[in-house]
Amino acid sequence: MRHLSLLRISVAVIASFYLVAIAAEFFAPYGFAVSDREHTNCPPTRIHVVDESGHWHLRPFVYRYVELPGELESYQEVRSQRYPLEFFIQGAKYKFANILSGRRHLFGVASPASIFIFGTDEYGRDQLSRFIYGARISLIVGTLAAAVALFIGLGVGALCGTFGGWVDVVIMRFTELFMALPWLYLLLAVRAILPLRTSASVSLLILLSVVALVGWAKPARLFRGVILSAQELDFVVAASVIGGGKWYVFRRHVLPQTGSLLLTQAALLIPQFVIAEVTLSFLGLGVGEPIPSWGSILAPLARYESLALHWWLVLPVCAVVPLFFSYHEVTSILQRDDIPPMM
Amino acid sequence: MHADLIHINRVSLKTEPALAKSWKVSADGKIITIKLREGLRFSDGQPFDADDVVFSFRVYQDEKIHSPQRDLLTINGKPIAVERVDTYTVRFTLPDTYAAGERIFDSVAMLPRHKLEKSLADGTLAKQWALNAAPSDIAGLGPFRFRPYVPGQQIALERNPFYWKQDKSGVRLPYLSELDFLFVANEDAQLLRFESGDTDVLSPMSASSYAILKNSANSSPNVCLNDLGASLEFNFLDFNLNDVSSKNLPDVQRKQTWFGDVRFRKAVSSAIDRDALVRLVYGGRATPLWEHVTPADKAWINTSLPRPARSLDQARKILKDAGYSWDGDGNLKDPKGTPVSFTIAVSVSSQPRSKIATLVQQDLGDLGMNVQVVPLEFRALLDRVFNTFDYDAAVLALTSGDADPTSEMNIWLSSGATHVWHLNEASPATPWEAEIDRLMNQQMTTVAYKKRKALYDRVQEIEQQNLPFISLVSPNVLFAAKKNLGNVQPAIIEPYALAGVDQTYFYEKGANSCQ
Numbered sequence: 012m013r014h015l016s017l018l019r020i021s022v023a024v025i026a027s028f029y030l031v032a033i034a035a036e037f038f039a040p041y042g043f044a045v046s047d048r049e050h051t052n053c054p055p056t057r058i059h060v061v062d063e064s065g066h067w068h069l070r071p072f073v074y075r076y077v078e079l080p081g082e083l084e085s086y087q088e089v090r091s092q093r094y095p096l097e098f099f100i101q102g103a104k105y106k107f108a109n110i111l112s113g114r115r116h117l118f119g120v121a122s123p124a125s126i127f128i129f130g131t132d133e134y135g136r137d138q139l140s141r142f143i144y145g146a147r148i149s150l151i152v153g154t155l156a157a158a159v160a161l162f163i164g165l166g167v168g169a170l171c172g173t174f175g176g177w178v179d180v181v182i183m184r185f186t187e188l189f190m191a192l193p194w195l196y197l198l199l200a201v202r203a204i205l206p207l208r209t210s211a212s213v214s215l216l217i218l219l220s221v222v223a224l225v226g227w228a229k230p231a232r233l234f235r236g237v238i239l240s241a242q243e244l245d246f247v248v249a250a251s252v253i254g255g256g257k258w259y260v261f262r263r264h265v266l267p268q269t270g271s272l273l274l275t276q277a278a279l280l281i282p283q284f285v286i287a288e289v290t291l292s293f294l295g296l297g298v299g300e301p302i303p304s305w306g307s308i309l310a311p312l313a314r315y316e317s318l319a320l321h322w323w324l325v326l327p328v329c330a331v332v333p334l335f336f337s338y339h340e341v342t343s344i345l346q347r348d349d350i351p352p353m354m
Numbered sequence: 355m356h357a358d359l360i361h362i363n364r365v366s367l368k369t370e371p372a373l374a375k376s377w378k379v380s381a382d383g384k385i386i387t388i389k390l391r392e393g394l395r396f397s398d399g400q401p402f403d404a405d406d407v408v409f410s411f412r413v414y415q416d417e418k419i420h421s422p423q424r425d426l427l428t429i430n431g432k433p434i435a436v437e438r439v440d441t442y443t444v445r446f447t448l449p450d451t452y453a454a455g456e457r458i459f460d461s462v463a464m465l466p467r468h469k470l471e472k473s474l475a476d477g478t479l480a481k482q483w484a485l486n487a488a489p490s491d492i493a494g495l496g497p498f499r500f501r502p503y504v505p506g507q508q509i510a511l512e513r514n515p516f517y518w519k520q521d522k523s524g525v526r527l528p529y530l531s532e533l534d535f536l537f538v539a540n541e542d543a544q545l546l547r548f549e550s551g552d553t554d555v556l557s558p559m560s561a562s563s564y565a566i567l568k569n570s571a572n573s574s575p576n577v578c579l580n581d582l583g584a585s586l587e588f589n590f591l592d593f594n595l596n597d598v599s600s601k602n603l604p605d606v607q608r609k610q611t612w613f614g615d616v617r618f619r620k621a622v623s624s625a626i627d628r629d630a631l632v633r634l635v636y637g638g639r640a641t642p643l644w645e646h647v648t649p650a651d652k653a654w655i656n657t658s659l660p661r662p663a664r665s666l667d668q669a670r671k672i673l674k675d676a677g678y679s680w681d682g683d684g685n686l687k688d689p690k691g692t693p694v695s696f697t698i699a700v701s702v703s704s705q706p707r708s709k710i711a712t713l714v715q716q717d718l719g720d721l722g723m724n725v726q727v728v729p730l731e732f733r734a735l736l737d738r739v740f741n742t743f744d745y746d747a748a749v750l751a752l753t754s755g756d757a758d759p760t761s762e763m764n765i766w767l768s769s770g771a772t773h774v775w776h777l778n779e780a781s782p783a784t785p786w787e788a789e790i791d792r793l794m795n796q797q798m799t800t801v802a803y804k805k806r807k808a809l810y811d812r813v814q815e816i817e818q819q820n821l822p823f824i825s826l827v828s829p830n831v832l833f834a835a836k837k838n839l840g841n842v843q844p845a846i847i848e849p850y851a852l853a854g855v856d857q858t859y860f861y862e863k864g865a866n867s868c869q
Contacts, residue, residue, distance in 0.1 A: 048627075133709065295702065300712055300727055314705070316565070320566060
């Protein structure tokens with residue numbers, strides 16, 4: 012049962028990513044657009060447990076960072092005062108989903124010190140906070156786009172599977188044509204014909220539909236196959252023979268057969284679509300600044316300067332690895348034959 | 355490749371004789387008589403004389419050629435008359451007094467009559483020196499000439515054995531026997547080619563490349579970094595003040611009630627943290643600007659103008675006096691109660707300007723303005739700014755070709771082709787634009803420097819009072835060269851590090867030129 016515990020761990024990792032994304036205001040120590048011009052391109056804040064005089068402290072602490080005089084973007088810790096790491100600290104005010112307002116953040120340090128676990132970007136914005144807020148855009152777009160694509164796929168698959176004949180032939184040739192197109196160029200082309208200057212919510216919607224529009228074809232084919240073979244199953248045939256209406260049989264007996272496929276496809280498509288969103292935002296076609304998405308956070312990495320001077324900009328990449336690894340585990344476990352269909 | 359009659363020394367920014375041995379300007383400044391050096395030869399060995407000069411000007415002034423020099427060689431709509439006096443003397447008659455005088459001859463390359471006369475006559479001149487032309491078909495008077503090369507990869511030059519300049523000990527220049535320009539797609543790739551040793555000079559160079567090379571100075575000790583100080587480039591925030599009544603752009607027209615108010619522009623200028631732009635965009639290697647003339651233009655900058663630091667309070671006060679107000683969340687509203695929200699367009703290909711736009715967005719956000727940055731492909735941006743006028747504001751940059759006010763006529767005249775904030779004005783749209791027109795035309799035909807300076811000072815003053823655009827920052831001229839490259843005489847105007855390339859040489863082992 013090793014793979015079952017692995018599955019549980021993976022699901023827990025995925026769930027925690029979603030939780031953090033949903034409650035970003037609480038988990039992020041700073042706002043995503045808060046720019047600290049005194050700390051641009053600041054490396055990750057070091058967390059200490061031993062102070063200058065060699066004393067150990069149970070509570071980790073940080074020092075304040077100041078720019079070296081005359082040297083731009085070179086920082087030094089001011090060791091004269093410790094700033095202990097605090098949990099559930101009072102910080103900047105936020106409004107959650109426009110209803111709940113609060114000031115508590117999961118962790119932070121008292122000002123004037125600041126804590127930048129992932130360092131800051133070129134505008135002095137906390138990379139970790141932007142990563143957490145960015146998860147919201149990337150995961151929402153990825154997940155919703157997967158839901159839309161699966162819905163379209165299921166609909167088209169059911170249409171072809173049930174009706175068959177020329178409907179099936181025409182629609183399937185069309186989806187094959189769709190699948191043959193290189194998806195990245197298709198994404199770019201679809202994005203290019205849509206307006207560039209849009210408000211954040213509109214561009215989010217555009218992003219979502221572009222990704223879903225490009226991704227529905229493959230699941231449609233799979234659903235068609237499953238529905239076709241489900242119709243041949245003995246108990247389905249029996250249900251029709253004893254007088255079950257076409258719609259009743261489809262709903263009661265055929266559709267449930269697609270359940271496990273739906274689950275594996277979701278686990279497969281969501282990370283794929285998250286990456287699609289990241290790609291679009293990386294290329295500057297996502298939600299505009301200053302709203303972060305994982306793609307726009309990674310965009311500076313396209314420049315040699317970032318790799319040569321600001322290594323911490325790579326940290327968000329490392330942070331998403333567990334998420335994608337977990338999704339991969341979930342898909343591969345779901346595809347095994349030796350686990351019961353309903354876990 | 356090519357050479358001019360009279361050259362502006364890129365370091366002193368003063369004129370010096372080049373192909374011309376000497377010249378005389380008549381008292382009224384209208385007649386310039388040029389004596390050519392004798393015995394000069396083109397790179398193919400053919401002699402150069404007054405006929406080539408007359409021919410070259412005929413080419414540049416020919417309407418069918420569409421040469422970019424044509425505007426420069428036309429004063430108040432009338433062309434300069436050129437006539438041959440004898441084999442080595444040419445007389446230029448200007449239609450009007452021209453203050454910049456002999457400076458107009460700079461960068462006007464002399465062309466070989468023996469190669470081009472036929473194609474000028476049959477109208478194929480434009481095609482004659484296209485990219486596929488054989489190197490032997492091209493002849494010039496500059497220090498280098500073409501050698502066969504692979505099109506699309508590089509411009510390959512070799513020493514011109516007939517170049518006229520000699521050094522003090524009589525050695526014929528240039529010292530270098532070959533000079534190649536590589537076509538490299540982007541800045542990062544340029545830097546990588548330089549770091550890997552494929553190139554010896556990296557010029558011009560961005561502030562981020564400078565920071566990277568400086569950071570790796572210990573690992574690559576044979577690189578010499580140079581910061582020449584302010585350039586003649588100025589970055590500015592341009593508001594769309596064009597007449598869009600015939601263009602069906604109701605949204606832009608509505609926003610122009612804000613942009614058109616000088617108090618609005620003053621508040622914006624006051625809210626922008628220019629020091630932060632210098633620090634964050636250029637790593638300190640730039641100069642903040644409060645008007646378009648940069649400190650590099652020492653002879654013409656009006657140093658008496660105020661340079662106020664960022665003041666949000668001042669900006670708020672100006673807006674309040676103009677009838678603007680703020681709602682409970684701090685959003686700015688115009689006198690009619692409409693929230694102030696606009697976009698700033700910027701070219702995606704320019705990393706520094708994108709960053710400037712984002713910082714300006716943050717600065718104006720502090721003022722309660724809801725600003726969106728729209729990155730556009732460079733040509734799409736130019737199309738919006740110069741043709742369709744479908745934009746709110748844009749971060750742009752202009753570079754003066756010469757440290758002389760006359761080179762800016764196209765920007766300042768209300769009819770000018772680069773009058774970016776309001777193009778195609780039939781007559782000056784505002785009294786102060788009319789005043790600038792008058793001053794600029796007057797300085798162009800005034801000879802005495804002091805009088806011209808006073809006129810141009812006044813132009814700068816009017817500019818600062820009315821802010822047709824908001825000057826932001828001028829980047830420094832930066833370049834990197836290998837340490838064994840000697841006698842590099844860089845300049846703050848094009849071609850930067852190669853300004854003295856005819857006298858550049860490689861040191862023998864060990865020596866270095868880096869100060």
